[in-house]
Amino acid sequence: MRIEVIGGGALGLLFAAGAASAATPTVLYTRTGEQAAIIAREGIEVRSPGEAGTGRRIRRNLHARPIEAFGVSGAEGRPTDDGDRWIVLTVKQKDVDDVLIATLARGIRPGDRLLCLQNGIGHIERLAAALPQADVYAAITTEGARRLGPDVALHAGQGSTSFGLPQGGESSTPGRIGAEKKLTDTFAAAGLPLSASNDIQTAIYRKLLMNAVINPLTALWHVENGALLESADRLAAMKALFDETVAVYASAGVVVPPEWWDELLGVCRATSRNRSSMLEDVSHGRETEAKWIGGGIAALARRCGTAAPLNEMLLRLIEGIRPDKR
Numbered sequence: 120m121r122i123e124v125i126g127g128g129a130l131g132l133l134f135a136a137g138a139a140s141a142a143t144p145t146v147l148y149t150r151t152g153e154q155a156a157i158i159a160r161e162g163i164e165v166r167s168p169g170e171a172g173t174g175r176r177i178r179r180n181l182h183a184r185p186i187e188a189f190g191v192s193g194a195e196g197r198p199t200d201d202g203d204r205w206i207v208l209t210v211k212q213k214d215v216d217d218v219l220i221a222t223l224a225r226g227i228r229p230g231d232r233l234l235c236l237q238n239g240i241g242h243i244e245r246l247a248a249a250l251p252q253a254d255v256y257a258a259i260t261t262e263g264a265r266r267l268g269p270d271v272a273l274h275a276g277q278g279s280t281s282f283g284l285p286q287g288g289e290s291s292t293p294g295r296i297g298a299e300k301k302l303t304d305t306f307a308a309a310g311l312p313l314s315a316s317n318d319i320q321t322a323i324y325r326k327l328l329m330n331a332v333i334n335p336l337t338a339l340w341h342v343e344n345g346a347l348l349e350s351a352d353r354l355a356a357m358k359a360l361f362d363e364t365v366a367v368y369a370s371a372g373v374v375v376p377p378e379w380w381d382e383l384l385g386v387c388r389a390t391s392r393n394r395s396s397m398l399e400d401v402s403h404g405r406e407t408e409a410k411w412i413g414g415g416i417a418a419l420a421r422r423c424g425t426a427a428p429l430n431e432m433l434l435r436l437i438e439g440i441r442p443d444k445r
């Protein structure tokens with residue numbers, strides 16, 4: 120088996136270093152040739168958190184190439200004996216664009232398996248349609264990572280990742296179970312637990328609901344996740360957004376267990392000192408994932424003949440504070 124990771128952000132560095140540490144042939148594709156050259160020379164350093172730099176630092180050597188080289192076999196690109204190839208797509212949802220999909224389509228081989236680590240909804244369907252010869256897996260991860268440099272990632276929070284085919288296990292391709300096991304064994308050896316799921320859709324909708332409530336409110340109010348629990352007004356706004364999203368899910372046939380509200384509050388408590396990814400994006404003037412989170416819920420509502428006015432409004436407010444808004 121070989122693993123090819125696409126994306127040189129925090130998760131890309133973490134997963135590529137993890138695969139390489141398990142002695143699996145690994146290639147990392149990055150957006151820029153400069154980053155690929157640094158990693159090809161220096162490897163990737165993964166740091167664990169510790170007081171004033173006392174955390175562990177581990178450097179891993181692996182092949183790194185710019186994304187245009189994806190699918191072009193180099194010396195390290197030869198298939199291994201069993202020919203299995205997992206492509207781990209770690210770029211943000213907003214970067215799963217036509218150019219990236221065309222690059223993937225050029226390099227993909229029949230039987231390849233693509234593991235997609237994006238937030239939001241809509242991208243899996245686009246990828247599956249463009250890459251019919253591959254199995255396209257959705258993945259939900261709670262690993263916390265921050266990029267500290269082109270070749271350095273901080274593994275800030277130990278989490279886990281579940282993955283599965285959106286249509287469940289039915290559309291089995293030959294060797295699917297064995298390939299999934301090799302993938303989970305590889306990453307388990309690297310301290311990145313993965314588990315295969317036959318109901319990844321539920322995990323996707325659960326995560327989407329958490330992100331739809333926490334991310335835009337923390338980004339608009341400029342607060343850490345825990346601060347959402349600090350006043351009755353903030354809790355009321357969360358509940359209204361939660362209820363609207365649950366109603367959209369119901370019209371799409373997605374059943375939300377009542378405990379998801381308590382789980383949402385639990386996520387705020389467990390990540391109370393975190394700045395949500397949307398707050399980070401807004402603070403750095405970057406494009407956010409709002410289009411695929413609140414926008415994804417609004418689009419789902421339209422497809423089901425209903426509306427999601429709160430999600431729509433928050434999407435407009437978030438997009439309105441983007442300094443680079445075109």
Ligand code: KPL
Nearest residue numbers: 333390393394395396397
């Ligand atoms: O996933 C997250 C994000 O920030 O995108 C949460 C769960 C809200 C943690 O910050």
